[in-house]
Every structure is written in C-alpha cells, then in structure tokens.
Amino acid sequence: MNHSHPDLRKVNVTRYVTPLREGGSLPALVEADDEFLYVLKFRGAGQGTKALIAELLAGEIARLLGFKIPEIVFAQLDPSFGRSEGDEEIQDLLRASEGLNLALHYLSGSITFNPLVTTIDTQLASQIVWFDSLVANVDRTVRNTNMLTWHKDLWLIDHGASFYFHHAWQDAEQHALRPFTYVKDHVLLPQATELEEVDAAFKAILTPEKIRELTALIPGEWLNGSPSFESAEEHRQAYAQYLETRISNSQVFIKEAYEARKAYI
Template structure:
C-alpha cells in the first residue's frame, strides 16, 4: 500500500460516527481520512484495512486504500476544538480511501443492482461479518455509473473481544438477513466456490501483514503483536473452510424473502 502525508484538512464528514474527513495529501490527491484516534479506535482501521484487502482480492469495486501520515500541525488552522483534539489524537499513521468526487449514495430502487455483483457483495459481507450494509446505512456509493463499496470499520467485530475467537470463526452470520442487497443476491451458491478459492492462506497472510504493529492493541490472550496477527490469519482461514455456514445462512435468509 502507498503512504501519503496529509497536507490540508478540507471538511469533516459528519454523517460518519467516527467523524472522518476529506483531506488533501502531498500526492495532489484527495482522500477520506479515517482517524486512528476516533472513538472506535485502531480496530476500526484494522477492519477497514483487512476488509478492503479482501474486497480487492475478490475484485469487488472499492476505492484505493492508502496509509496517511498525520502531523498535529494539521490541527493548527482548524477552528473546531473537537476536530483539533481528534487530529492530535491521531498523529502518526492513519488510513484513507480515495475520495470519489460527485459520488452519490446508492439507491437500490432507482438502480437495481446486478444479481451477480449483489451476490458477491453479500458473500463478502457475510464472510467478514459486516453489520453495516443495511437499508438504513448501505455504505454503497454510485460513481461513474458504477457501484462502490465503502466503510468496513464495523466488520470483523470479533476482534473487540477475542474470547473464543477460533470457535466463532466457524459461526454463521445471522445479521446478513438485513443486508441491503440480499433481495438481488440469487447467485450465492454459484459464486461461493470461486470466491473462496481466491482467498488462499497465502493471500490472507499478505493482507493481514499490511496491518501496522502500532494498531494492534495489547491483549492478554496474545504474547505480542506477532501472535495477534497470526490469530487474524487463522480466524479468516478457518472461516473460509468447508462447510461455510456463513454462506448457507445467507442462502437461507435470501430464500425467506421470496
């Protein structure tokens, strides 16, 4: 992944619970910056990074992810004390997504999604346990007539409490029944084997390797960051093994709609 440096705070995105912001960077690009010092902490950035890496591995449409270096000087010209504090709490390495100018919130009624793409996105969200792709908050954008996935900070919620993480890796994802694209996802069984085959242990290990050590919070279950990183890999590898209950649950949930 590339690393850029934030040079200008442009505007907050107050629709997001963690108060992300549009920033300008030293590569002349514009990015949506996710702050490490936000209330959800670095684990939201880990979920965003791993979720985004998996989405890319599955060829799903997601804006480019970059690391963003933030200096506390960025807060000097910001008048809002809350944002000043957030910037100062996030000094160092943060995460950003390429800003999609002119993108609009996805409206399934106005533009029904393609069944194949809908099935792939539902499969992906069930795999990473993403609770935040519902009709109330779809986290999908339309840009240049194409669907784009954003905001995976609520995925992988198991890492907020590592108790029984190995056992939980095999569980179905019941909240998939609330997925905004589930009504159109009628090819889940067809795409299952292909998507699972893309997520080899080597591919998953490479994705998790991108997580900075500084984002891995100390946990009594792990001796060090290396052990915690290995647990992420094992969780994701175990989850992809057959039988995949998360796929069967999604198929059942889809059948209950028709």
C-alpha cells in the first residue's frame, strides 16, 4: 500500500453538470477550471461543513494509511455561479454554498463494489474495518458499501458520515474511548480476521505528528462559529485529541469487532 500524503489542491468550479441524488450531502457532478470532473460536496447542504470536515479528515487518514481514495480538493464556488440554474432547489443550494467547498475526483467508469461478486482478502478487509472503526464511519454496509471498483482496484469513497459525534461535540473524550457498535453492520466484518496485525501497522503510521498535520488541513472558515470552541485552532485540537485518544485505545474497538464477528462464525 502507498503511504504518501499529497497536499490538497484548490480548484474553481466552472460548470454544474448534474445532481447526484445519493447521500445526505446532495452532491453534484461539476467541472472545474482544471477541466476535470469532480463530485462536489456542498457546505450549504443539510449537515453543513461538518460533513465536509468528516469527508476531508477521514479521507486523508485513509490515504495516509495507503487506501485508494479519489483525490480530494478544495472547491471554490463563486457567488455568481449558478444564477442561470433553472431548478430553484439547486439554485438555493448553490447560493448557500458560496465560498469554499469540498470535491473528489470523479472516477469515470467505476462500478459499485458488490460483496457477492468480489471477494476481499482478510488483510484488506481487516484494514478497512479498523479504519472505519477509528473514524466512526457508520456508512459501509451491505446496503451501501461506499466502495468502488475502478481499473481493477478497490477505492473508498463517501466518508461524510464519519465522526458522527461532532454534530454536537458532547462527551467527545468519552466517545473516543467507546467501542464502535455499528461495526456489526460493516460489509467486510466477516472477513476481518487480522485486526491485531493491522492495529500494530496502522498505529505506527498514525503518529501524533501525522494526526496534527491532517487536522491542520481543515479550513478555518469551516470551524469558526462553533459555540463549543473559542477558536478554529481549539476546534482543530479537539479533532486531533479525539483521534490520538482513540488510536492509543484501539483495543476497545478491536474487541468490539471481534465480538461482533461471532455472529458470522
């Protein structure tokens, strides 16, 4: 697996192509000034910038761990963009999303991962289950795997449902120490037999220094205004502290995953 971590680029959205009705963030396929197509996640959608932070932070953690993740970019939406849009609902969403949004490179021709058709080996399954347990990603189920097959490789997408506790920021420290009970619904849990081996390898990668580098990527304008924190920097530190605590206590969610696997044995 490749453990490189590229810097995030910034693009300007130039054309709204089509809405993608899947997901709570009401994403859309757009074109940017670099002439590439992206799946744009809007800051003006129902879950606001929280979903963008989760997408950014979980996605870049996954990339650091070596998973294949579509390139994540910051996407600027100009105030004049979308004025000619005929659909009032879409126009309202565009107006509410002026400024900095998040987008992922569009994997043209990809197909949704089907666990009945494609078998994942136990190491990769264990790696994905460990990662999702770390970031509290509730959205990798049989109903919605949020994985794609592209050029014969497995790609992870859609992490906006991760860090679900941050919508309220209540008892974050206690939450970091809790098992990930939703792992029982994880599509790859039956194959996740190597969690202990994965744990050692991934904890060596996710050092406090790396975690701080990743949380530093979160734009200040997505963090300002939270009543739970006095500053954007304090807000970033809360994410970093959550992750560092959860990583150092990973046996809690590993044990939960092994207990949940008993239902499949």
